[in-house]
Amino acid sequence: MSRNKKILLFIITFIAVYFIPFDSATIQEAIAEGFLMLQYYAQEHVIFCLIPAFFVAGAIANFLSQQAIIKYFGAEANKILSYSVASVSGAILAVCSCTVLPLFASIYKTGAGIGPATAFLYSGPAINVLAIILTARVLGWQLGLARVIGAVIFALIIGILMALIFHQSEEERQNSMVTAGGEGEPPRTGWQNISYFAILILTLIFLAWAEPEQAEGLWYRIYQIRWFLAGLTLAILAVMLYRWFTRQEIKEWLAETWNFTELIAPLLFAGVLIAGFLMGRPGTEAGLIPEHVVADFVGGNSLSANFLASILGAFMYFATLTEVPILEGLMGLGMGDGPALALLLAGPALSLPNMLVIHSVLGTKKTSVFIVLVVIMATLSGLIYGNIVL
Helix, strand or coil: CCHHHHHHHHHHHHHHHHHCCCCCHHHHHHHHHHHHHHHHHHHHHHHHHHHHHHHHHHHHHHHCCHHHHHHHHCCCCCHHHHHHHHHCHHHCCCCCCCCHHHHHHHHHHHCCCHHHHHHHHHHHHHCCHHHHHHHHHHHCHHHHHHHHHHHHHHHHHHHHHHHHHCHHHHHHHHHHHHHHCCCCCCCCCHHHHHHHHHHHHHHHHHHCCCCCCCCCHHHHHHHHCHHHHHHHHHHHHHHHHHHHCCHHHHHHHHHHHHHHHHHHHHHHHHHHHHHHHHHCCCCCCCCCCCHHHHHHHCCCCCHHHHHHHHHHHHHCCCCCCCHHHHHHHHHHCCCCHHHHHHHHHHCCCCCHHHHHHHHHHHCHHHHHHHHHHHHHHHHHHHHHHHHHHC
């Protein structure tokens, strides 16, 4: 952090400490809620979601060839292939807006273009199969269908627009990576690399598998045996590491994993704390801005209601699947159908915690454009959907 940024941070902190009325019961309750939110995040998501994601990110950065990333996701890659894969990745990864961050940071830093990388960043949490099914069951098939269609189209359009807007800077970045590249392929065959990454991804999926709303069906059966499946994949991973990797490679993998942890975790925790202070934990009214206040401003299907729902969705933190019961409560308080879709499209893909991390990876300009695109498209989608279902 530069000296000017440190000075600015010091000034902001001093002003906050000087003027915030800490003796107010509302402020005290919101502060407590912020730490309770952080504890909730640590208990529910860090061990079985975020930490496995860090290991996957470290593996991508350390073992996946930079030339392969550039070939399939770089500026000169086949656009149909790269954007198609990136835009539907969420159908496989049942992750929230925070868990996807180490994976996004890894593929972007390894050589993926800004277009496919941001398409993946959006689709990872937005096109969650379990969340889509839960949305359709709880909130109606129309909203579930609109969510999946909107999310896929979103990912494609946002990725393409980001690539077009930052074409020149991305071209320079890609050229510098090609020039700096040249490392050899890892001493493993193609199928060994594919098997290794497949096992890593499956381990992440099983460890992060959320409990379905209904105690029936295939998703619930997988949930019941998720620990067995995760243990099986971990055992297979241990055999792979022993037979295919050197001790030095494993040390480098762990070092790269720690690099992502050091970069991302502090910003995430700070963001979750602030989000809890402002909005409270899912289903509570203890934050500085209670849910009933939110619902008062997002009734009907006006442009302002959809825009506000998009803004709120972009800054609120949603753990995997929690957006559905939260939205059910808001709709019960009077939230319109259009704003509901707008929040569904903006919420799972963005949050205050992940904005801080995205900024550390992409910088101010690219992060700002990404956020603006998500908010604008969520607003327009909600406005269109609200007029269709009326």
